Amino acid sequence: MGKVLALDLGGTKIYSALVDNKGKIIREDIRPTMSDGGFSLVADRILDSLHKVVPEGEQPGGIGVAVPAYIDPKTDRIIFSPNLKWRNVDLKKKLEDALGLPVWLENDANLAALGEHRYGAGQDFNDMVYITVSTGVGGGLILGGRIYGGAFGGAGEFGHMIVDAHGPECSCENMGCLEGLASGCAIKRDAQQLVKSGKGRRMLSLAGSVEGIDARVVGKAAVDGDSEARAVLANAGRYLGIAIANVANLLNPGVFIIGGGVACGVGKLILDPACHEAYKRTYPPYRAFLKITLAALMSQSGILGAAAYAWDQLEKGTSSGI
Numbered sequence: 001m002g003k004v005l006a007l008d009l010g011g012t013k014i015y016s017a018l019v020d021n022k023g024k025i026i027r028e029d030i031r032p033t034m035s036d037g038g039f040s041l042v043a044d045r046i047l048d049s050l051h052k053v054v055p056e057g058e059q060p061g062g063i064g065v066a067v068p069a070y071i072d073p074k075t076d077r078i079i080f081s082p083n084l085k086w087r088n089v090d091l092k093k094k095l096e097d098a099l100g101l102p103v104w105l106e107n108d109a110n111l112a113a114l115g116e117h118r119y120g121a122g123q124d125f126n127d128m129v130y131i132t133v134s135t136g137v138g139g140g141l142i143l144g145g146r147i148y149g150g151a152f153g154g155a156g157e158f159g160h161m162i163v164d165a166h167g168p169e170c171s172c173e174n175m176g177c178l179e180g181l182a183s184g185c186a187i188k189r190d191a192q193q194l195v196k197s198g199k200g201r202r203m204l205s206l207a208g209s210v211e212g213i214d215a216r217v218v219g220k221a222a223v224d225g226d227s228e229a230r231a232v233l234a235n236a237g238r239y240l241g242i243a244i245a246n247v248a249n250l251l252n253p254g255v256f257i258i259g260g261g262v263a264c265g266v267g268k269l270i271l272d273p274a275c276h277e278a279y280k281r282t283y284p285p286y287r288a289f290l291k292i293t294l295a296a297l298m299s300q301s302g303i304l305g306a307a308a309y310a311w312d313q314l315e316k317g318t319s320s321g322i
Helices: 039-052 091-099 108-119 184-196 201-207 215-223 227-251 261-266 268-281 284-289 298-316
Strands: 003-009 013-020 025-032 063-067 078-081 086-089 103-107 128-133 137-143 255-259 292-294
Touching: 003 039, 003 108, 003 298, 013 039, 013 298, 025 039, 025 298, 039 091, 063 091, 063 108, 063 298, 091 103, 103 108, 103 298, 108 128, 108 137, 108 255, 108 298, 128 227, 128 261, 128 298, 137 227, 184 201, 184 215, 184 227, 184 261, 201 215, 201 227, 215 227, 215 261, 215 268, 227 255, 227 268, 255 261, 255 268, 261 268, 261 298, 268 292
Parallel strands: 003 063, 063 103, 128 255, 255 292
Antiparallel strands: 003 013, 013 025, 078 086, 128 137
8 A cells, every 4th residue: 555645626626646655646637527517517626636546456545635624523524615615524434435435525725734844844843733725725734743723624725814994805705704805706807997997908908808917917916027917926925925914913823835826936926015004013021933935735735635634634544434
């Protein structure tokens, strides 16, 4: 039993991999999620993706699954996933029934945190905070060297921390969440509004239409030096910094690691304003200890965290009843 399957499920892509016990990816498959098709379609796409990475005759030890959702810690059912538009679905049973392998689900940001702790920028820290900025905003806590899930499995939902009481509506239907102000979707919204006001010509030129403007377009324009695109990213970064300061004041961790497709795609263009805002708002005695860095594993934090989680469960002898 030298390998496990890992699945990093997001609102826009399915990432499957076969991984050895050293964290080396042997085979991988990436495809669009197509979440608008509903749970059954996405589950079928996941199964097809997992089959693609398992060579004939190979028998992985189990499957670690990173999913952007609140998962019931007692039943492992996905209770709520706003980016996938899922409520009360049993992905674990679906995969176990289809593949005959044990499946272990965990929140995607928690597993990205575990990936960075085990293989990336968090290896030297016993206490760390991971924040992912991608389609949405999520987070994971490693405290005392382990994932901290809280009393009910919901710890680390940084995307739904209120950073502006009068801010826009979030995907969770609350107002002023970090996700509604600093995520890829928020950056897309702000850039489109800017272009509709008659500004942002560079972004419009790259996208070809207002509807075509998204976080990738904003990032490309910003990297090319467009000041208006950079201002959109800086605004998101400032809200990210407010959230970091709040958590720094509460937990005083060894390091904050920022990952996710949006953050890793633009790097310092979002990290620098976040660091400036966080330093300014952190309780003065803690400022000297504030450390913020980009994820070392980039887009592989989640998939390697899912693999590490599967290995941990196998070592513990955790059974899924398969």
